[in-house]
Amino acid sequence: MRKFIFFSVLIIxxxxxxxxxxxxxxxYDSGGREGVLYNFSIKGTVFKTYEGIILQPGIRSAKAGGLNTNEFHFSVTDEVVADSLKKCIGMQVLVHYNKYSKNLAWRGENNNLDNKEDGQYVVDKIESVKPSTNAYNNF
Structure with a gap:
């Protein structure tokens, strides 16, 4: 009986x-996103995390109906990358991200309602930065 309990607890x-x-x-997923970085800040009450938004070309359908701008909401855990992104607001950036199925509070916000796909996106490096020549600068 003890073996059964031991193996049951071990399996659970x-x-x-x-x-x-x-x-x-x-x-879960790893890749790159490109667009104009137009928001980057530190958020949180208990866990202060770096959060950013990249505006990508085009529009997408909203989950509740209608249309939304194509925004990519992400978090940054590395302070060196965060310091670099602070200087890139308003510029065209290509970032590398890792996507996790579920979010952890100390890793950043859960942007499931904001992004096209559910999951937590964490940017770990900047691949390229160039001045923006798009109409996004005309806001």
């Missing part, structure tokens, strides 16, 4: 560890 523990790892720590 491994299942919980697997769920937490694959949902919160395993990178």
């Amino acid at each position: 523990l491994l299942a919980v560890i697997g769920y937490v790892y694959f949902s919160y720590y395993k990178v």
Whole structure:
């Protein structure tokens, strides 16, 4: 009976560890996004995190109906990258991101209602920066 209880607890523990790892720590998607960086700030009451918004060309349909601008909401955990992005507001940037299935509060905000796809996007490096020549600067 003790072996059965031990193995049952072990299986449940491994299942919980697997769920937490694959949902919160395993990178689900990795890639790049390009657009004009028009908002970058520090947010949070308990966990201060760097949050930014990149305006991408085009429009997209809203989840509740209608149309939205094509915005990419993201978080930054690396202070060096955050300091660099602060200087890039209003410029055309190409950033590399990692997407996690679920969010952790100390890693940044959960922007599921703002982004096209659910998940937490964390920018880990800037791949290129150039002056913006788009109509976005005419706001």
